Amino acid sequence: MIELIVFAVAGLACLAGAVGVVASSNSVHAALSLVGTLFGIAVLFVAQEANFLAAVQVIVYAGAIVVLFLFVIMLLGVDRVEDLRVEPLGGGQRATAAVVAAGVLGLVLTTLASTGWEATGAVGELDESVPDINQLGEALFTRYLYAFEITSVLLVIAVVSAVLLSRRVRREEEIVDPGQAERQAEVTDRIARAEARAAHTDGARNGAGEDVEREPTPAEEVRS
């Protein structure tokens, strides 16, 4: 009875969250609905005695991936409401999508029904008395060691590519600022005027007239 209640609540959370992701017009609401689905699936993991996976699901998905989604939404400022009534790709896209989704669902259900709702095949050695994390760790580091090592390579590739992709590429035309030519001309003009005034002052000092109105420097006062 407890299992039925847990399944009903968690399953409803999953389905409601999934519908919320698809149907909400605001990206932030979609991300929060995704959290509902992820928590529901974590609860279903616990119900199936996959406790370690449930913890990892909450930490990695709800804790890291959804936060990353929210960061990107806030960073880009795309948390505005979109109009969902706009037909995305001309006529019939929505109907075709519904047919494809129903087809996928029907295919899976037909396959399940044809097996009599039971899994067949080799029965493994999962032992109920040993904690699942022990068995999972042993399987990952013995039977699936190569796959495990390759995932570490994948993570390194992902980190490097993310850094590379999000770096701003500085091109030549982006460095040049628009007012640079005017400022350069102004600086040249000011230098020329200062040189002209200096030459004029020198000429005045060497000559007789003192027609430049300026304060005499202390050295000049001493000299006079």
Place this chain on the structure above:
Amino acid sequence: MTAALEVTPAWYLVLGAAVFSIGTFGLLIRRNPLVMFMCVELMLNAVALTFVTFSRMVRDTGGQSIVVIVLVVAAAEVVVGLAIIVALLRKRPGATADDVAILEG
């Protein structure tokens, strides 16, 4: 308690199939790249639930091991995908998936 209300593993499989279908539908009808990514996450989670269910049905750790690896792949995919989306939307604010259909910046 009647036997009809016992939660069999098939219930989990049906739920996984339903979530996967909703994710497929959303991926096909939405044009916001971020929401499309969330729909891909829904599909990955549905598959993870199915794997765990099969792992319990056949009493094998392979299903749980592959869920760990799917988690890593999902994290890597999200990191790269969101970096691409950030680079895209920084250049063209408000771009949808249709605007980059020919994979050109």
